[in-house]
Amino acid sequence: MLQSSLRLGTVAGIRIGVHYTWFIIFFLISFSLYTFFRQQHDDWSANLALATAVITSLLFFASIILHELGHSIVAIARGIRVASITLFIFGGVAQTEKDSDCAATEFWVAIAGPLVSFFLAGMFYVLGILIGSYSEAVAESLAWLASINLMVAIFNLIPGFPLDGGRVFRAVIWGLSGNATKGMNWAVISGRVVAYALMALGLVVVLQTGMLLNGVWLAAIGWFLLAAAEASGQKFLLDRVFDRVLARQVMERDVPMIAASLSMTDWIDHYVLTSGQRAFLVEDGQRVTGLVTLSDISKITREQWPTTPVRDVMTPVEKLHVVTPADSITEVFKFMRAHSLNQVPVVDGGTIIGWIDRDRLLKILRLHTETGR
Numbered sequence: 001m002l003q004s005s006l007r008l009g010t011v012a013g014i015r016i017g018v019h020y021t022w023f024i025i026f027f028l029i030s031f032s033l034y035t036f037f038r039q040q041h042d043d044w045s046a047n048l049a050l051a052t053a054v055i056t057s058l059l060f061f062a063s064i065i066l067h068e069l070g071h072s073i074v075a076i077a078r079g080i081r082v083a084s085i086t087l088f089i090f091g092g093v094a095q096t097e098k099d100s101d102c103a104a105t106e107f108w109v110a111i112a113g114p115l116v117s118f119f120l121a122g123m124f125y126v127l128g129i130l131i132g133s134y135s136e137a138v139a140e141s142l143a144w145l146a147s148i149n150l151m152v153a154i155f156n157l158i159p160g161f162p163l164d165g166g167r168v169f170r171a172v173i174w175g176l177s178g179n180a181t182k183g184m185n186w187a188v189i190s191g192r193v194v195a196y197a198l199m200a201l202g203l204v205v206v207l208q209t210g211m212l213l214n215g216v217w218l219a220a221i222g223w224f225l226l227a228a229a230e231a232s233g234q235k236f237l238l239d240r241v242f243d244r245v246l247a248r249q250v251m252e253r254d255v256p257m258i259a260a261s262l263s264m265t266d267w268i269d270h271y272v273l274t275s276g277q278r279a280f281l282v283e284d285g286q287r288v289t290g291l292v293t294l295s296d297i298s299k300i301t302r303e304q305w306p307t308t309p310v311r312d313v314m315t316p317v318e319k320l321h322v323v324t325p326a327d328s329i330t331e332v333f334k335f336m337r338a339h340s341l342n343q344v345p346v347v348d349g350g351t352i353i354g355w356i357d358r359d360r361l362l363k364i365l366r367l368h369t370e371t372g373r
């Protein structure tokens with residue numbers, strides 16, 4: 001998400017950028033501020049209204065970056081690297097390299113952003129008192145910045161994940177129950193409730209007030225939050241399942257085995273086509289000497305099948321890519337992807353003790369998703 005962004009600079013090792021969708025919201029906010037200023041102050045020139053609108057809008061987005069920096073600096077202090085902060089159509093997002101590893105971290109990282117926004121609201125308010133009397137435009141700009149930052153803080157504290165308030169909610173459940181999965185499950189539910197509520201509210205706004213843009217905007221934010229909540233929930237589950245489950249737990253122990261002297265014809269006709277298995281271990285005497293898979297048949301012509309033993313086309317054990325029983329599924333998946341394998345033998349002390357294939361992994365993964373465990 002948000003890969004293609006325009007780079008603005010780097011702060012504390014964090015890349016700051018804007019996604020191209022940001023220009024839409026920047027234009028919308030500048031334009032509505034301009035219209036507002038023109039309506040409120042008919043003595044202002046068009047240029048004054050425009051300059052005030054654009055500068056105010058830029059200061060607003062600077063405030064959003066500071067909000068995200070608030071999250072980021074706490075994250076970094078707690079050992080989570082932050083790669084980038086990106087402004088986009090729905091606000092700002094800080095991209096961290098990993099999820100919080102404890103409830104306290106999740107809590108402090110989440111709360112830091114709204115605290116920054118509250119602080120900015122107060123700062124703009126005080127500045128308005130101090131220097132507002134010099135210029136009406138400055139006073140208007142500071143007043144708007146104070147109230148918008150207050151709204152950003154309050155909106156983000158709505159307890160619907162992945163809003164900051166939802167992350168606080170997740171941290172509280174996680175902290176109280178001591179169970180990260182429980183925290184995330186409840187967080188996703190909170191996210192759904194708030195997302196649907198925003199969509200419904202958007203519809204009400206359109207029907208009741210006729211303010212089409214505002215209504216569609218609320219609904220779009222709801223839709224975005226829903227997608228983000230579901231995606232975070234799934235990623236969380238996958239990461240946990242993948243790291244927790246070991247190769248030995250999911251491997252197939254019943255490894256299909258054939259004799260090295262078996263001809264290719266017999267192997268295909270009596271083993272592959274009757275079992276549906278694509279890969280077999282090859283046994284020579286008492287030892288497993290290799291692996292033969294359907295993709296090996298391209299090594300010889302069809303005419304050679306009856307006279308070629310599987311030992312001539314198999315991949316010998318020394319050349320096999322294998323995993324160990326203690327490898328996590330994360331590692332197994334990475335390994336399979338790196339070597340473009342569909343199946344991988346599990347080897348313990350030089351002996352093949354099991355077998356993992358991609359279909360089996362995906363099936364098991366689906367079961368984890370279905371049962372939420």
Ligand SMILES: [Zn+2]
Nearest residue numbers: 113114156164
């Ligand atoms: Zn935030």
